[in-house]
Each structure stands twice: as structure tokens, then as C-alpha cells.
Amino acid sequence: MKLSAVADPSRGATRFSDIIYEKIVGMIADGNFPVNERLPPESKLAIMFGASRPVVREALERLRVDGLVVSRKGSGSYVRQRPDSSMLKMVPVGSLADVQRFFEFRAGLEAEAAELAARNWQPADKERITAALSAIEQCLRDGKLGAEEDQALHDAIAMATGNQFHITVREWFGPHFAIGHSVTRSLSLKRTPEQIRSVQDEHAVIVAAIFARNEAEAHDAMKRHILNARARMFQGV
Numbered sequence: 001m002k003l004s005a006v007a008d009p010s011r012g013a014t015r016f017s018d019i020i021y022e023k024i025v026g027m028i029a030d031g032n033f034p035v036n037e038r039l040p041p042e043s044k045l046a047i048m049f050g051a052s053r054p055v056v057r058e059a060l061e062r063l064r065v066d067g068l069v070v071s072r073k074g075s076g077s078y079v080r081q082r083p084d085s086s087m088l089k090m091v092p093v094g095s096l097a098d099v100q101r102f103f104e105f106r107a108g109l110e111a112e113a114a115e116l117a118a119r120n121w122q123p124a125d126k127e128r129i130t131a132a133l134s135a136i137e138q139c140l141r142d143g144k145l146g147a148e149e150d151q152a153l154h155d156a157i158a159m160a161t162g163n164q165f166h167i168t169v170r171e172w173f174g175p176h177f178a179i180g181h182s183v184t185r186s187l188s189l190k191r192t193p194e195q196i197r198s199v200q201d202e203h204a205v206i207v208a209a210i211f212a213r214n215e216a217e218a219h220d221a222m223k224r225h226i227l228n229a230r231a232r233m234f235q236g237v
Contacts, residue, residue: 114219114221117161120161
């Protein structure tokens with residue numbers, strides 16, 4: 001199964017290790033590599049994918065960072081959890097690793113935005129944020145996706161920073177933010193009501209900290225929320 005990197009004009013050639021990473025994620029999701037079972041050794045994966053061992057090693061390290069596999073000293077890499085296979089259909093081919101990297105980028109960016117919003121929000125910002133939070137709540141009651149509403153809340157928090165660069169970054173990377181919100185919201189609809197509620201509770205904690213002008217808590221709550229969203233992408237349903 002020899003693979004070739006896919007070119008994307010918006011970000012250059014896809015890294016070969018990212019292609020392998022995505023293929024292994026797919027094989028885990030499809031059950032070809034079962035949970036708690038050992039993955040084939042690097043040498044065998046290298047032959048399977050027509051790649052060098054360092055490239056395979058890079059893909060495996062990405063899988064470990066994302067919590068899909070775990071290393072056991074002297075034994076190899078074992079599958080830790082099986083994600084929902086539908087998740088792979090929600091992202092462009094060859095971009096799953098970049099989607100995860102964007103969550104890492106968001107964790108720092110949006111945590112800082114929440115902190116600034118807690119410091120600088122004005123009455124108009126409070127009204128916007130409250131309306132956005134309420135819109136997500138209505139989506140939960142109606143059983144709707146709520147991806148656009150979710151993104152609107154994060155946009156409103158960025159606006160409340162009073163810093164034009166936070167707003168501009170969200171405009172520049174609008175499609176990237178949209179993919180993240182769409183994937184996580186779509187997967188959440190397959191989960192239990194308690195799990196769905198926990199996501200909204202995270203939003204509520206962020207908003208409460210912002211309105212209380214608790215900068216540190218707003219920062220930490222937003223960072224937890226983004227990293228939790230990143231982890232939820234790979235949780236089975």
C-alpha cells in the first residue's frame with residue numbers, strides 16, 4: 001500500500017507522515033487495528049506504507065500525542081481508543097493532522113482571547129456573548145447541530161478582547177475554525193445527553209469567568225475547553 005503526498009495549494013504539499021498518520025487512524029477506526037492490541041512494528045508499517053522508518057516513527061509520535069496509541073517499553077505501540085469512523089469523513093483527505101494541530105494553536109490563541117475579554121468587555125460585548133450562549137442552548141433543546149452558533153460564541157469572545165488582531169485571525173482562518181466546530185458538534189450529537197451538556201457547561205464556565213472579570217479563570221477555562229474539544233474528536237461514540 002504505497003502512498004503519495006497530496007498537494008494542497010493553500011498549505012503546500014501534505015507531509016508524508018501525516019498521510020500515514022491518517023491511514024493508521026482510519027485502520028483503527030475501522031477495527032483493523034483493535035483497541036488494546038499491539039500495532040505492527042515500525043519496520044512492518046514502513047513496508048506496508050512504502051515509507052522510511054523515521055517517517056513512520058513521526059506518524060506514531062503524532063498518534064501518541066493525540067492519545068490514540070500508547071507506548072509500552074520494550075513491547076511497542078498499542079491502540080488506546082477507537083474513534084468514530086465518521087469523523088474521517090468530516091475533514092478533507094490528508095488534513096486530519098493539521099486539524100489537530102489547529103486545535104493546539106487555538107488552545108493558546110483563544111485562552112489569551114478569553115483572558116483579554118475578561119479584562120476589556122463592554123456592555124455590547126456582554127449582550128453579544130449572552131445571545132450566542134443562549135443560541136447554543138436553543139440548539140441543544142432542538143437537537144440541532146449548533147456549529148455556527150458555537151463559532152459565533154467564540155467570535156463574540158474575540159470581539160470582546162478589544163484587540164483587532166484577535167478578530168482578524170478568526171477572519172483569516174475562518175474555514176479552519178469552521179471545520180473544528182463542525183466536526184466536534186457533529187460527533188457530540190451521537191453522544192449521551194450528559195456528554196452533550198458537559199460541553200455547554202464548559203462554555204458557561206468560560207462566560208461566567210469573563211463576566212466576573214476573572215482573567216486567570218477565563219484563560220484556563222478556555223484552554224481546557226479547546227483541549228477537551230480536541231480530545232473529543234478521537235473519543236469513540
